[in-house]
Amino acid sequence: MKSIVVVGSINMDIVATTDQYPVHGDTVFGHSMQMFSGGKGANQATACAKLGKQVQLIGAVGRDAFGQEVIRTLTENNVDISLLTYTESKATGCALVTIDKTAENTMLVIKGANDELREEDIIEKFKDVEAGSVLLIQMEIPSKTILQAVKLAKEKEMFVILDPAPAAGVTIEALQYADVITPNAQETYELTGIKIDSIESAYKAGVYFDHQLGVSNSIIKLGSKGALVYQKGKTFFVDPIPVQAVDTVGAGDSFAGALACAVAEGEALESAAQFAAIVAAMKVTKPGAQKGLPTLEEVTAFCQEHGLNGYRTQLQ
Template structure:
């Protein structure tokens, strides 16, 4: 059975590259367009698989050509599809993404089949899951489905990693079942009301998560600045790995996937976060939420070339 179970959204991404975003009602000519596999759940599952872990995806796709492309992509990336639901009455989820010259992105998502994943589907899957160490879940599927997955995982003694994204889908109810959350700046503000602009305000937000929302462990992602690690009352800042960003789509998913892999190896949170920072840096330097994800061999080579260390590789 897989070391990591990922539950979440599965989409096809239509990605347009442009110098700048069009204003409201404005027409611009872009540079190029690509069709890529995406969705937060799918991205995180592929990230884990490329980093050498056995992983199962629990999610839903439509019975359409996009669904076929996605399923083939899972198989090619060695992601288990035993619990992949195929929905006849809904199309596969779709994200229309615009990436500008600064590598920032805007995104319009049509959930489609993702909203068809039910509590019954979760119960059926977990009745067959025995030895998975980590559950990785996000908020792009129905809230009741997310919570049911977290309860089932808790009953099996799994470590529950919640990526509380997107900000619009985050609810405080789901937080109480998580062992660790990984909000970005927008999600942190949505949940705490605190605008993180410094290490000090990140610590303030982490304390709020702990004392007001009952989340003892958090990693607050501060984009290109780095991340604030908070664990049972103590905090540490981890700097980002500096790279030239090409595409930030899927950066958070690569980070969450890398964290899940490290936690499955039972390393401490600081070491896990340092590994995740390397993986996320490599991801943003390439185009595509999944095509830009590095393999573990590529991570090792990158670390050797740039004199970087993580828990599984020492270059000094």
């Protein structure tokens, strides 16, 4: 059993719900506004912790009210925050999220303190990182910081899961250090120029990642249509889990966190991706990127209730 280290962003999410998004220059009325702890790094670390894994989070927050709240939430969810960086120069990151009646979301992210996580911070923090563990990383922090983390991870013989999200922050150079990447359709298009609308197009993208970018393993997420696991030319399709979506914020993060948990337990990518798909499906049925994340006990109960006993439902 390997430990998990997450390097990534920490934000406060301000979430508004409405029937439809306003067009440019328009004003529409919404239904509700709530504040949730978020950020891709914090979401993924929390997903791991709620699934019962020991996880260290490396990230940066400001010394402000938002920072205090996200720290409280992380601690409450049993995430190890001993490797965090605190900054006076910028406020804690913030995401303005709008969710429409289809449960899809748009985000405006203010990186804030996340931009203060530097290469030297990574070098210092990695002194306390266990060799041979799993690194889970995304792209809401500076590109040089990302590169420093994945390079040190390979020196420590860690298994690197790289979630190339958001699409606007993709650092292609970092891909060569990843053991597996987990892009969604938008991120895949950003990286390959291939529009993902079918299993066949996802396979073409997997081939592109392998032959053009040197990434031999990828899990291409197709949203409600499932996911394609590509491994050095071989593929495995992960069937979608039908649920009634309420909030898709954090769905990809829950997938990545669950994947890291299963990989840390020695699972093959196929079964790890199946487990991750179940966790992500459960997450979208509840509001809040972190609040809506399921525990392992809830995942087990969900599988039993929905006849998913063929999937891996237990982590040690």
